[in-house]
Amino acid sequence: MRVDLRVFRYNPENDTKPHYETYQVEAEPTDRILDILEYIKGHLDGSLSFRRSCAHGICGSDAMRINGRNYLACKVLIRDLGSSKITVEPLLGMRVVKDMIVDMEPFFEHYRSVMPYLVNEELPPRTERLQSPEQRERFDDTTKCILCAACTTSCPSFWANDKYVGPAAIVNAHRFIFDSRDQAGVERLNILSNQFGVYRCHTIFNCTEACPREIEITKAIGEVKKAIAAGAIE
Numbered sequence: 001m002r003v004d005l006r007v008f009r010y011n012p013e014n015d016t017k018p019h020y021e022t023y024q025v026e027a028e029p030t031d032r033i034l035d036i037l038e039y040i041k042g043h044l045d046g047s048l049s050f051r052r053s054c055a056h057g058i059c060g061s062d063a064m065r066i067n068g069r070n071y072l073a074c075k076v077l078i079r080d081l082g083s084s085k086i087t088v089e090p091l092l093g094m095r096v097v098k099d100m101i102v103d104m105e106p107f108f109e110h111y112r113s114v115m116p117y118l119v120n121e122e123l124p125p126r127t128e129r130l131q132s133p134e135q136r137e138r139f140d141d142t143t144k145c146i147l148c149a150a151c152t153t154s155c156p157s158f159w160a161n162d163k164y165v166g167p168a169a170i171v172n173a174h175r176f177i178f179d180s181r182d183q184a185g186v187e188r189l190n191i192l193s194n195q196f197g198v199y200r201c202h203t204i205f206n207c208t209e210a211c212p213r214e215i216e217i218t219k220a221i222g223e224v225k226k227a228i229a230a231g232a233i234e
């Protein structure tokens with residue numbers, strides 16, 4: 001089949017404003033958008049810029065807007081989109097460095113602000129810190145995050161104010177807040193109860209729909225809100 005791939009192009013070093021270029025490519029319905037981008041870069045236009053690493057939905061580096069919705073380019077097939085006319089653009093709400101490459105540093109600043117690591121001041125036990133299957137299950141869903149930013153950059157609250165810590169940071173806070181081995185849950189809840197924390201979430205569910213790992217993000221945010229309201233971690 002023939003695919004018309006309309007691609008956002010912007011190189012701040014040379015361009016005064018962004019523009020779109022359309023590439024016509026022969027492809028199979030089972031080809032991924034990443035395959036087409038690779039083909040264009042390798043055969044038609046070497047200046048096209050995008051991030052990718054694993055090409056298998058694990059590293060999270062190729063999140064982008066495809067026909068108006070956030071996806072990992074390596075996980076979406078042409079046939080999934082139901083059209084041979086495809087538009088590819090960078091994630092919304094982030095500074096464009098070049099073409100599909102956005103500046104991820106503010107995103108990672110939000111991530112770091114919620115202490116996304118285990119805090120436990122006790123002396124390490126001789127063996128492992130034991131946890132029951134039920135205790136592990138409590139935060140299982142939020143361990144799946146690959147920090148692709150598809151959720152945060154699909155959130156209207158984040159578009160309105162990029163100081164909002166965003167769904168991805170809350171997911172990663174949730175992962176430790178509800179970990180029975182961790183001791184900094186209250187500190188994280190305090191961080192997330194500030195004016196740019198969880199209460200910026202208006203339960204719109206864009207984040208849940210955008211997540212390539214199918215994490216129930218809005219539910220996780222709701223659990224963090226509940227823990228703050230209760231003044232305790234269940």
Ligand code: FES
Pocket residue numbers: 051052053054055056057058059060061062063072073074075
């Ligand atoms: S390239 Fe790693 S998730 Fe797509």
